[in-house]
Amino acid sequence: MSSGVRWLVPVVVLLAAGCSDSDEPFYQPDPETSAISTEYDADLEPSAAAVTLVPAEATTLTVTDFDQLRLTLGFGTLNSRSPAAERDRFWTAVSRSAALSSGLLRPVEDELASYGFGQDDVAWEALYAGDADGWVLALHDDVPVARVREAIRAGVGPLDGAVLDTERGLVSSADLPEGEDSWAAIEGISELVGQEASSTYVERACLPFDTVFGAGMEEQLAAAPRAALDALDPLEGFSVALGTELVTVRLGEGRSDAFDRLRLAEVMPAIRPEFGAGFARGVADPSTGRLGYDLQNPQAAVDLVTDRHLPFAVCGD
Numbered sequence: 615m616s617s618g619v620r621w622l623v624p625v626v627v628l629l630a631a632g633c634s635d636s637d638e639p640f641y642q643p644d645p646e647t648s649a650i651s652t653e654y655d656a657d658l659e660p661s662a663a664a665v666t667l668v669p670a671e672a673t674t675l676t677v678t679d680f681d682q683l684r685l686t687l688g689f690g691t692l693n694s695r696s697p698a699a700e701r702d703r704f705w706t707a708v709s710r711s712a713a714l715s716s717g718l719l720r721p722v723e724d725e726l727a728s729y730g731f732g733q734d735d736v737a738w739e740a741l742y743a744g745d746a747d748g749w750v751l752a753l754h755d756d757v758p759v760a761r762v763r764e765a766i767r768a769g770v771g772p773l774d775g776a777v778l779d780t781e782r783g784l785v786s787s788a789d790l791p792e793g794e795d796s797w798a799a800i801e802g803i804s805e806l807v808g809q810e811a812s813s814t815y816v817e818r819a820c821l822p823f824d825t826v827f828g829a830g831m832e833e834q835l836a837a838a839p840r841a842a843l844d845a846l847d848p849l850e851g852f853s854v855a856l857g858t859e860l861v862t863v864r865l866g867e868g869r870s871d872a873f874d875r876l877r878l879a880e881v882m883p884a885i886r887p888e889f890g891a892g893f894a895r896g897v898a899d900p901s902t903g904r905l906g907y908d909l910q911n912p913q914a915a916v917d918l919v920t921d922r923h924l925p926f927a928v929c930g931d
Contacts, residue, residue: 652798654782656752660738661807661814661855664750665797667790672797673744675816678715681737683708683812686858693754694732701734712856712912714813714919715739718749722771729761729770744818748787755783802851805903806864811855815919820849820929825922827883839881846930847871854919861893861907861915863926869903876905878925885923887914 654666661677668675684692689704708716718741719726719733726732737752749772753762759780766773766785777786784790797803797818806816823832823843835843847870855862865872876898879889892915893907905926909915918924 652793652796654784656782659808659810660740660752661809661811661816661853662804663752664738664740665803665807665816667740667750667784667786668742668797669746669748669791670795670797670800671744671746672742672748673818674742675797675814676714676741677738677814677816678713679738679810679812679814680717680733682810683711683713686812687711692734693756694727694730694734696734704734710912712812712858712861712909712915714815714856714916715741718751718772722773725770726765729758729765731757731761731765750784750786750790753783753785757783802866805866806851806853809853809855809862809864811857811862813916814853814855816851816853817922817927818851820852821922821924821927823928826925826928827885827923831883834883839883840931842874842878842881843928844931845871845874846928848930849927852924852927854924856912856915856919857909859909861909863905863907865903865905865926867901867903869900872898872900872903872905875926878928882925882928885918885925887917889918889923889925892916892918 652666655663657663660679661675664675664677684690684704687704687707689700689707692700692704694701705717705720717733717736718739719736723732731753735754735757737754739752740750742748759778762785763778766776766778769775772787773785775787777789778784779786779790790796793799800818803816803818807814824830849865851866853864855864865875869875876896879893891911892909894910895908897906898904899906
């Protein structure tokens with residue numbers, strides 16, 4: 615199973631000012647995404663590990679790294695056996711963080727208590743959707759496997775009908791894909807994952823204009839924003855890694871339109887919450903296809919990602 619405590623460092627993306635500054639932005643070195651294969655590797659960062667477990671039919675993936683959240687929020691050794699008050703303080707902190715999930719098992723904590731494990735024993739959680747919908751949980755090494763099996767047989771909450779992989783310490787909503795049937799076999803996926811983060815959102819497509827800015831807004835575009843939209847290159851996928859203070863967006867390598875996409879929020883119709891309420895002081899690196907932002911307000915950023923109000927990911931004309 616996954617280790618009970620992983621030694622992680624907060625995401626560091628940039629130490630420079632906005633895109634208009636002359637200084638080159640500083641980025642954290644690229645993670646070893648080349649190590650990603652169709653075989654599951656628990657030692658990889660959760661978003662990179664999870665792609666081997668997502669069916670190829672899915673189109674979106676959301677990964678929440680609860681071990682990273684425990685570490686960065688000051689609860690590094692917390693588990694289901696920790697005092698209730700300490701666990702409550704952690705989840706209060708999570709609600710104010712850039713977590714994209716509040717914990718799949720948390721609503722059934724009371725029922726799971728008699729089985730000796732709970733949400734605080736989950737290392738990370740992956741939710742996928744599209745033509746295939748489901749979830750995967752990675753459990754800590756010390757979770758009693760026999761008790762997990764009992765909870766599944768008893769049909770406790772979302773565990774009803776779940777599949778337990780005792781060898782890899784995974785619980786999933788359905789049988790896990792193998793080899794070429796997973797996201798890991800899809801070209802370009804490795805360029806979008808592997809950044810340490812509290813949560814990571816990945817989508818295998820660009821976002822329709824109406825999704826980002828609202829229905830009917832494209833028809834009202836003035837000449838300048840229309841030209842900005844026309845100038846965009848095709849986008850086949852993107853990811854957003856939300857850290858403690860910083861955000862990394864990945865568009866895939868070699869993006870000549872990286873700066874154009876960075877500036878879209880300034881020229882396109884306003885959205886709510888405003889994009890700048892969640893993402894601030896953006897910089898771009900065309901060679902790696904990365905955008906970097908200060909995390910202005912975690913909850914605003916979560917709302918923007920959840921609602922897919924992300925100007926940088928809009929489809930070109």
